[in-house]
Amino acid sequence: MTTRAEFLSGLRRxxxxxxxxxxxxxxxxxxxxxxxxxxxxxxxxxxxxxxxERFQAEFERxxxxxxxxxxxxxxxxxxxxxxxxKQASRVLSWHPDALGLDLRQSLGGEGLSVTLAPDDxxxxxxxxxxxxxxxxxxxGVTGTDWALAETGTLILVSGRGRPRSTSLLPTTHVxxxxxxxxxxxxxxxxxMLEALHADPARRMSGAVxxxxxxxxxxxxxxxxxxxxVHGPKDVHAIFVEGR
Amino acid sequence: MKASIMITCLGEMFFPEVGVAMVKLLxxxxxxxxxxxxxxxxxxxxxxxxxxxDAALVAARTVKLFAQAEHVVVPSGxxxxxxxxxxxxxxxxxxxxxxxxxxxxxxxxxxxxFLVEVLGVTTVASPFQGRVTYHDSCHLLRGLGESRHPRxxxxxxxxxxxxxLPGSDxxxxxxxxxxxxxxxVSTAVLDKKLANVxxxxxxxxxxxxxxxxxxxxxxxxxxxxxxxxxxxAQVLEPGEIA
Amino acid sequence: xxxxxxxxPFPQRAHAALGDAHLQEALTIATTKFxxxxxxxxxxxxxxxxxxxRARAIKEATLQRLDQHLxxxxxxxxxxxxxxxxxxxxxxxRDIILRLCRDRGVRMAVKSKSMATEEIxxxxxxxxxxxxxxxxxxxxxxxxxxxxKPSHIIAPAIHKTKGQVADLFSKELGGRFEADPEVLTxxxxxxxxxxxxEADMGITGANFAVAETGTIVLVTNEGNGRMVTSLxxxxxxxxxxxxxxxxxTDLMIFLSILARSATGQKLSSYTTLVRGPRQPGEVEGPxxxxxxxxxxxxxxxxxGTLREALYCLxxxxxxxxxxxxxxxxxxxxxxxxxxxxxxxxxxMLEGTGAVKDLAHASSLCGACxxxxxxxxxxxxxxxxxxxxxxxxxxxxxxxxxxxxxARRAMASSALFRLGARLGxxxxxxxxxxxxxxxxxxxxxxxxxxxxxPPVAARTFSERWKDLERP
Numbered sequence: 001m002t003t004r005a006e007f008l009s010g011l012r013r014x015x016x017x018x019x020x021x022x023x024x025x026x027x028x029x030x031x032x033x034x035x036x037x038x039x040x041x042x043x044x045x046x047x048x049x050x051x052x053e054r055f056q057a058e059f060e061r062x063x064x065x066x067x068x069x070x071x072x073x074x075x076x077x078x079x080x081x082x083x084x085x086k087q088a089s090r091v092l093s094w095h096p097d098a099l100g101l102d103l104r105q106s107l108g109g110e111g112l113s114v115t116l117a118p119d120d121x122x123x124x125x126x127x128x129x130x131x132x133x134x135x136x137x138x139x140g141v142t143g144t145d146w147a148l149a150e151t152g153t154l155i156l157v158s159g160r161g162r163p164r165s166t167s168l169l170p171t172t173h174v175x176x177x178x179x180x181x182x183x184x185x186x187x188x189x190x191x192m193l194e195a196l197h198a199d200p201a202r203r204m205s206g207a208v209x210x211x212x213x214x215x216x217x218x219x220x221x222x223x224x225x226x227x228x229v230h231g232p233k234d235v236h237a238i239f240v241e242g243r
Numbered sequence: 244m245k246a247s248i249m250i251t252c253l254g255e256m257f258f259p260e261v262g263v264a265m266v267k268l269l270x271x272x273x274x275x276x277x278x279x280x281x282x283x284x285x286x287x288x289x290x291x292x293x294x295x296x297d298a299a300l301v302a303a304r305t306v307k308l309f310a311q312a313e314h315v316v317v318p319s320g321x322x323x324x325x326x327x328x329x330x331x332x333x334x335x336x337x338x339x340x341x342x343x344x345x346x347x348x349x350x351x352x353x354x355x356x357f358l359v360e361v362l363g364v365t366t367v368a369s370p371f372q373g374r375v376t377y378h379d380s381c382h383l384l385r386g387l388g389e390s391r392h393p394r395x396x397x398x399x400x401x402x403x404x405x406x407x408l409p410g411s412d413x414x415x416x417x418x419x420x421x422x423x424x425x426x427x428v429s430t431a432v433l434d435k436k437l438a439n440v441x442x443x444x445x446x447x448x449x450x451x452x453x454x455x456x457x458x459x460x461x462x463x464x465x466x467x468x469x470x471x472x473x474x475x476a477q478v479l480e481p482g483e484i485a
Numbered sequence: 486x487x488x489x490x491x492x493x494p495f496p497q498r499a500h501a502a503l504g505d506a507h508l509q510e511a512l513t514i515a516t517t518k519f520x521x522x523x524x525x526x527x528x529x530x531x532x533x534x535x536x537x538x539r540a541r542a543i544k545e546a547t548l549q550r551l552d553q554h555l556x557x558x559x560x561x562x563x564x565x566x567x568x569x570x571x572x573x574x575x576x577x578x579r580d581i582i583l584r585l586c587r588d589r590g591v592r593m594a595v596k597s598k599s600m601a602t603e604e605i606x607x608x609x610x611x612x613x614x615x616x617x618x619x620x621x622x623x624x625x626x627x628x629x630x631x632x633x634k635p636s637h638i639i640a641p642a643i644h645k646t647k648g649q650v651a652d653l654f655s656k657e658l659g660g661r662f663e664a665d666p667e668v669l670t671x672x673x674x675x676x677x678x679x680x681x682x683e684a685d686m687g688i689t690g691a692n693f694a695v696a697e698t699g700t701i702v703l704v705t706n707e708g709n710g711r712m713v714t715s716l717x718x719x720x721x722x723x724x725x726x727x728x729x730x731x732x733x734t735d736l737m738i739f740l741s742i743l744a745r746s747a748t749g750q751k752l753s754s755y756t757t758l759v760r761g762p763r764q765p766g767e768v769e770g771p772x773x774x775x776x777x778x779x780x781x782x783x784x785x786x787x788x789g790t791l792r793e794a795l796y797c798l799x800x801x802x803x804x805x806x807x808x809x810x811x812x813x814x815x816x817x818x819x820x821x822x823x824x825x826x827x828x829x830x831x832x833m834l835e836g837t838g839a840v841k842d843l844a845h846a847s848s849l850c851g852a853c854x855x856x857x858x859x860x861x862x863x864x865x866x867x868x869x870x871x872x873x874x875x876x877x878x879x880x881x882x883x884x885x886x887x888x889x890x891a892r893r894a895m896a897s898s899a900l901f902r903l904g905a906r907l908g909x910x911x912x913x914x915x916x917x918x919x920x921x922x923x924x925x926x927x928x929x930x931x932x933x934x935x936x937x938p939p940v941a942a943r944t945f946s947e948r949w950k951d952l953e954r955p
Contacts, residue, residue: 164711229707301895
């Protein structure tokens, strides 16, 4: 088996034979990631209304369903309505600390069963239980870390109380967000990701960041577009004004 | 304004009428035309098949033949491309030849580019009548970045009705030796092109490259089509339609 | 590709493809669609052209420090609790995976689409070792059931009709399914959902790996990439060593043009950034993450003629516009990677000898270079491969003789003129209605389907005498 040292020394031998094809630079990085992070946040504090408009247009273009509510307390109503429309009864949700609201309190008992993601250190049993619930759930409700206007993309970071499967296994995914998550461009996302990784202990508790742009789709059979291949068939985004 | 004709191997042997049309056209526009003797080929067939050493020898020969020329006009996008883009690299090991090659590259022009960019002419009077459609030859389109000038010139001929060819930027299937190395694929690609041509109901198919005209013309006559394949020069100077 | 198929020469494989009416129709529809989608996407994206230039520059700059980026990537992944393996060959990469399977008791592995794993024939090796590999990308799932290889880099089952898929599913899964893509997709969803939940291992490729953060990036549309990297207890990613990029800022540039080039989407449905195995507090995610960095012929090209081919993002745009690919489809090429870039990659992975025919499977039209998101000059490298083939004397002697003659005629105007005169004589029996038909020898390759103009009665040089002014 090739060792790292062997591999790299072989590579260096090859690299030494050439100066390359042309003078080239990689992308210029923000020199101070935290500063850029703050700058973007300040910019977006002003520009969020335009970004929201653009987000809605792009989100709908990729078949997302957009909702707008005045307060966080109005979110359960929307979820209830979606559940009724889909004739669904099993809801999976991020932990209230991650989502900002406790759906089991607001939805539980109306013929809807709500499972919350665990927030403590799970053992094997807890994992098994959650996986079963995730596999059975029909609607998954999550928060949003960033909402990218340029492409109508929801960006979700995984972690404690915010499992990956909530936005993946159920046939309907509902994401809740407010103006603080809005970003305009992929370039801004890059800056935010640079900052995020510069201090992982503070900002990321999970290993995966998912960019979600509309429902799961494929055109592998005769180039006919179908949705809901493995991931959700429908994606809803609820914008909360009041926050 | 003086211009030297680079006739190209296909022009010399198979389409001399295109060369004659070009000469008459240029003279009509006030250009003094000469023809350096001893021309053979630009060497592209050798180059494309990987015989670079041989192609370099041909390039050196060509560079010397046109050393005295003020402008060189070529009725073929691929040959113009070869001279302008590949000659300097082929001759990079001989600094003197390389310099000459760079000079030749600068003063060599495909016909439509010469007319519009060097002579500044966009309207050429011609009695040509009929609906035409235009095929973008690969090396003229992508190699030399030219798609506008031929269309401008065609549209300026009053009796000429230019209709856009669907898939005009798609290859005709010639590709030099490709046409005989993989003749079936070449013909399948050609059939697609000709189906598009016939869909335009044009009387003539126009192109600026002898290779394309050989391929497309050969396909058109074989299928008994009424569409004629013509070089741009023959539309602008129709006296030379054989 | 099966042994038998490779033993038939390329022109024969091309011939078979040309005669397959259904394949022809599928290819025309699919490639035309992809071309339109890509065109539309870039037409509405003026920033796109400059971003392509930047992407190309990033790829070149990364190669110039490739060792440092790979080291940084490996350090970061290991710091996060992942494992990095260094595979000089495809065999080694396979062995690493098989060993893992053995040591960890893996019986079933779900796979997200990965051309790198196709390259090394991983599935066959897994099956032989008693591990069941399950392809989960719908197109790959289809061809796995059909025991075929992918025919397009991003749409592997492009050559199959919905009827064929319905029959395939009915046969392999039991049941009778309608030839309706919605129905068939639902069938695949149900079948594969179980597999995701039960699998011991998830195997993916990697579209990129960000050195600065130790992140593996997967660009997908179906969601299987996410399943495969979250549900099984082990995640193995197989990645060509050239896929590393320096930073998140660089990543955004590639993301902005990759999906547009492949399918015309601004972004694919899912872009997944995986940074190590699951973290404490995560209720899901693999316990173990393994990244296999693979050479398999790439390293040699860092200073080789095919260096630029290392920029490739595997988007498939060049396939869609290639007049040859559009006529013959992916299988006729005979190797893992088809189309224009496929010829270069085959030379990279299998050597020049493997492409002595394929290097000529191009009219050098340049459409590929036009659409490549990182502006790889594929035609130039094809010509260089032809030169290598010539230098290594792999070209057939008849061809070399003909080109020898051509060369001499081009070097001497006297010979050239003689050639014209001889041609005029020799062609006489073949002139019909002012055109040449039914020519013998290899010229017949032309006249079988096309007319040729005869050598003119008077060449241009001869007519010039009349045109010459005193």
